[in-house]
Amino acid sequence: MSMGKRYPLALAALAALLVAGCAQPWQNFQTGEPESAVIARLGPPREVYDLPNGDKRLMWPTQPMGEVTTAADIDPSGKVVTVRQVLQVNELYKAQIGTWTKRDVLLNFGRPVETAYFPLMKRQVWTYRYQEDNVWYMLYNFxxxxxxxxxxxxxxxxxxxxxxLGLR
Structure with missing residues (x-):
């Protein structure tokens, strides 16, 4: 193989290695691992919630400036059920209008980055930062x-x- 053909292959291999080395905090956890393994890798959680099914949810938000919240669900025996990033479209779109309460939003996404009350609408809004499709920086409002x-x-x-878009 000539040098001209090996160079692009070497670059592609290097790029693949770099991407593989950039595992996100919520990746590389196995179901059944002990809670202590998650805490050892991610540090103490900033938020802990008891879930209706008896599990508990540990959360590591990067807000107010970041767009990621890692959540680990732990079963009553102290074993990992799931670890995932919850501030993403497929999670945010699970919210059910007319059914979910503030508690449901809190359990699923953690504390909001900002809250406000609009008296004319008679609505309180909770805001979360997230990144849509790993490209667009967005705010999601409940x-x-x-x-x-x-x-x-x-x-x-x-x-x-x-x-x-900011105020001047």
């Missing part, structure tokens, strides 16, 4: 009525990453 029931969701560009 709007709750005065009884704490989810009534609306909305996604918008994150002005922190687009100075043209």
């Amino acid at each position: 709007y709750f009525d005065d009884q704490g029931i989810l009534r609306l969701t909305q996604k918008t560009p994150d002005p922190m990453h687009d100075p043209g």
Whole structure:
């Protein structure tokens, strides 16, 4: 094989190695591992919630400035059920309008980066930063009525990453 053909192959192999070496915090965990193994790798969780099924959820958010929250579900015997990144579209879209409450949003996504109340709408909004398709920096908003029931969701560009959208 000539040098001209080996060079692109070597670059492709190097790129694949670099990508493989960039495992995300929620990757490389096995079902059944002890909770202590997750904590040893990720550090103490910043949020811990008891789930309705008896499991508990440990969370490692990167907010207020980051777009990632790693969540580990641990069964009652202290074993890993799942570890995943929860601030992504396939997780955010699970929220059920008219059914979910503030507690459901908290259990699934952790504490919001920001909260606000809109008196004319009679809605409280919880905001989370996330990155859509690993490209677009976005805000995901959950709007709750005065009884704490989810009534609306909305996604918008994150002005922190687009100075043209910010206030001047």
